[in-house]
Amino acid sequence: MSRIEAAFTKANQENRACIIIYYPVGYPDYENSVVALKAIAKVADIVEVGIPFSDPLADGPTIQQASQQALSLGINTQKALEAVKEIRDECKTPLVAMTYYNLFYRYGLEKFVSDANKAGLDGVIIPDLPPEEADSWLNIAKNKLETVFLAAPTSVDNRLKQICRISQGFIYAVSVTGVTGERTNLPANLADFIKKIKSITDKKVAVGFGISTPDQVSELANISHGIIIGSAIIKQMKNAVSFDEGLNNLIKLILRFKKKGSHS
Amino acid sequence: MQSYESLPDNKGHFEEFGGKFVPETLMAALEELEQAYKQSKGDKSFKEELDYLLADFAGRPTPLYFAKRLSDKYGAKIYLKREDLVHTGAHKLNNCLGQALLAKKMKKKRIIAETGAGQHGVATATVAALFGMQCQIYMGEEDIARQQPNVERMKLLGAKVIAVTSGSKTLKDAMNEAIRDWVTNVTTTHYLIGSVAGPHPYPMMVRDFQVVIGLETKQQIVEKENKMPTHIIACVGGGSNAIGIFYPFLNSSTGTARRARTKLFGIEAAGLGLDSGKHGAPLARGNKGILHGSLSYVIEDDFGQITEAHSISAGLDYPGVGPEHSYFKEKGLVTYDSVTDAEALNGFETLSKTEGIIPALESSHAVAYLEKLKMAKDDLVIVNLSGRGDKDLDIVKKAGLK
Numbered sequence: 001m002s003r004i005e006a007a008f009t010k011a012n013q014e015n016r017a018c019i020i021i022y023y024p025v026g027y028p029d030y031e032n033s034v035v036a037l038k039a040i041a042k043v044a045d046i047v048e049v050g051i052p053f054s055d056p057l058a059d060g061p062t063i064q065q066a067s068q069q070a071l072s073l074g075i076n077t078q079k080a081l082e083a084v085k086e087i088r089d090e091c092k093t094p095l096v097a098m099t100y101y102n103l104f105y106r107y108g109l110e111k112f113v114s115d116a117n118k119a120g121l122d123g124v125i126i127p128d129l130p131p132e133e134a135d136s137w138l139n140i141a142k143n144k145l146e147t148v149f150l151a152a153p154t155s156v157d158n159r160l161k162q163i164c165r166i167s168q169g170f171i172y173a174v175s176v177t178g179v180t181g182e183r184t185n186l187p188a189n190l191a192d193f194i195k196k197i198k199s200i201t202d203k204k205v206a207v208g209f210g211i212s213t214p215d216q217v218s219e220l221a222n223i224s225h226g227i228i229i230g231s232a233i234i235k236q237m238k239n240a241v242s243f244d245e246g247l248n249n250l251i252k253l254i255l256r257f258k259k260k261g262s263h264s
Numbered sequence: 265m266q267s268y269e270s271l272p273d274n275k276g277h278f279e280e281f282g283g284k285f286v287p288e289t290l291m292a293a294l295e296e297l298e299q300a301y302k303q304s305k306g307d308k309s310f311k312e313e314l315d316y317l318l319a320d321f322a323g324r325p326t327p328l329y330f331a332k333r334l335s336d337k338y339g340a341k342i343y344l345k346r347e348d349l350v351h352t353g354a355h356k357l358n359n360c361l362g363q364a365l366l367a368k369k370m371k372k373k374r375i376i377a378e379t380g381a382g383q384h385g386v387a388t389a390t391v392a393a394l395f396g397m398q399c400q401i402y403m404g405e406e407d408i409a410r411q412q413p414n415v416e417r418m419k420l421l422g423a424k425v426i427a428v429t430s431g432s433k434t435l436k437d438a439m440n441e442a443i444r445d446w447v448t449n450v451t452t453t454h455y456l457i458g459s460v461a462g463p464h465p466y467p468m469m470v471r472d473f474q475v476v477i478g479l480e481t482k483q484q485i486v487e488k489e490n491k492m493p494t495h496i497i498a499c500v501g502g503g504s505n506a507i508g509i510f511y512p513f514l515n516s517s518t519g520t521a522r523r524a525r526t527k528l529f530g531i532e533a534a535g536l537g538l539d540s541g542k543h544g545a546p547l548a549r550g551n552k553g554i555l556h557g558s559l560s561y562v563i564e565d566d567f568g569q570i571t572e573a574h575s576i577s578a579g580l581d582y583p584g585v586g587p588e589h590s591y592f593k594e595k596g597l598v599t600y601d602s603v604t605d606a607e608a609l610n611g612f613e614t615l616s617k618t619e620g621i622i623p624a625l626e627s628s629h630a631v632a633y634l635e636k637l638k639m640a641k642d643d644l645v646i647v648n649l650s651g652r653g654d655k656d657l658d659i660v661k662k663a664g665l666k
Contacts, residue, residue: 053568053569054431054569054570054571055431055436055440055555055556055570056440057286057287057440057443057444057447057556058287058444058447060444064430068430068431071569076565076566076567076569077567077568078567100554101285101554102553102554102555102562102564102568102570103567103568103569104568105552105553105554105559105568106551106553106564106566106567106568107567107568127287127288128285128286128287128554128557129285130284130285130286130287130288130291132275132283132284132291133283133284133285149288150287150288151288152287152288152289152291152292153289154288154289154290154291154292154293154450154451155288155289155291155292156292156295159288159291159292163288174287174288174289177289177447177448177449177450177451178289178447178448179444179447179448
């Protein structure tokens with residue numbers, strides 16, 4: 001069993017949804033982001049390590065701004081892998097990188113897989129790499145990194161089947177047609193969408209995009225194996241007067257998510 | 265080697281270039297668009313409606329004008345393909361009419377677009393008004409400041425212009441925002457991409473809608489000169505006017521040998537100089553990479569972060585290029601070269617003063633290349649004058665031209 005699967009199993013044994021937290025390397029700066037990521041890894045079930053990209057097409061303003069700040073301070077793929085290694089040295093929490101395909105392409109697919117593997121990364125989420133374009137990547141990444149594919153509300157049935165077949169670790173169910181960032185209301189048909197994915201595959205399903213409140217987590221815990229939160233976490237850091245306050249607030253929020261994520 | 269004519273393949277690849285590198289949410293919309301496009305391609309009534317609009321609304325065919333004084337200056341026969349005379353002032357409308365008809369067919373009531381110089385924004389706002397569709401144009405804050413007249417035109421046409429303040433605040437970021445809007449409103453909205461860039465099927469579809477430029481040119485030059493041109497020059501940002509005029513003149517290696525080979529020149533923006541790091545020339549100085557949904561040449565740093573382009577011309581101020589141009593470069597089917605801001609300004613002035621035609625700064629890059637091209641007396645050169653320059657008067661004045 002991979003570390004990612006084990007995290008889902010453990011959460012399930014504790015009778016709650018698997019809480020997956022996104023946080024970008026380099027925000028508010030490299031050193032502090034590593035401190036934050038280490039702290040998040042101690043409480044979250046899985047950590048999505050964001051590698052900032054100049055043109056994050058699938059991201060809303062919160063992640064865009066955090067990425068821009070990180071990039072202006074000189075964050076790059078190599079630094080991100082150093083951060084992964086620093087976190088891995090301290091914990092066994094599954095670490096999944098989330099970024100855009102050009103960064104892997106430029107780094108060299110084989111070199112990235114090899115370096116990421118050495119650093120202790122478990123998997124990747126690449127929002128602009130649909131199954132059609134993924135062959136080269138999958139051939140190189142197989143047995144070394146798990147590749148999580150995204151399923152969207154607009155995905156037609158045969159695409160959903162293909163995504164469920166090739167996705168590793170879990171299926172990333174995109175809750176809304178849109179970019180990342182908090183929403184007050186989640187779509188009414190979200191439960192049906194997740195049910196549909198579950199009817200296709202036995203793999204774990206985690207829902208993400210737009211989820212920000214403990215109440216939303218509580219509602220989703222009963223329909224989804226996992227819940228992914230990003231922008232709402234970054235907001236805690238952004239709105240705080242100091243790094244320590246931001247970190248304190250975001251850890252408290254994750255703990256509330258975990259508590260609210262109990263199966264009812 | 266496959267012939268260029270059979271590309272892209274059914275996955276939208278021009279060999280290694282092109283493809284569909286977009287969020288999953290958009291995949292269904294791209295599929296729908298491709299199907300709609302394929303159906304309409306064989307549909308007689310679609311073609312008739314488009315031809316009618318191209319003729320009576322856009323004003324096609326555009327003249328192929330013999331530029332006598334320019335010819336005297338450079339010592340070869342020079343013609344201008346007058347896309348600046350297309351309604352709204354640039355070649356962009358050719359593609360917008362085609363895509364608006366497709367949007368109507370797909371029952372999309374809202375159109376969005378990105379724009380750099382504002383020419384594509386104006387053309388999109390125009391077709392939205394023509395078809396009674398809602399229209400929202402994304403434009404970088406910096407471009408809004410330097411292309412004010414076009415912003416006013418878009419507003420008059422009923423479009424909402426959204427200032428994009430992220431990143432470099434130019435065309436690249438406008439395209440990011442347009443894609444984000446599309447991801448959010450994909451079921452109601454058609455994204456009218458203005459160049460041969462973006463994910464499949466856009467590079468193929470926009471090319472096909474712009475090929476009218478080259479087809480007319482071919483017929484016109486034969487009528488006027490009874491032979492094929494020796495050289496064709498066009499500017500390349502994303503590359504839609506260039507591919508439009510080049511395409512019917514491409515010679516694959518399997519082409520008949522007796523056909524005289526027309527040399528094709530795509531001119532990128534060298535900005536402040538290729539070595540200055542401030543340019544818009546990914547084919548000259550970029551790497552292979554993925555931007556805005558396709559694999560092509562891009563300007564990026566050592567880690568694949570896309571870097572800011574620079575050009576005096578907002579339409580060429582883009583760090584990427586259409587994937588088929590990257591393919592043409594690899595295959596040697598087109599020669600790509602570049603022209604600096606200063607050289608483009610010279611081209612702008614030269615054409616204005618020798619022919620009484622004020623070219624867009626984008627097109628001025630193609631005009632300026634006449635200074636660099638080695639021509640013989642018998643050569644027959646065509647410059648694609650992709651747009652008119654009224655929008656650029658402020659920039660040109662600030663740059664010191666009188």
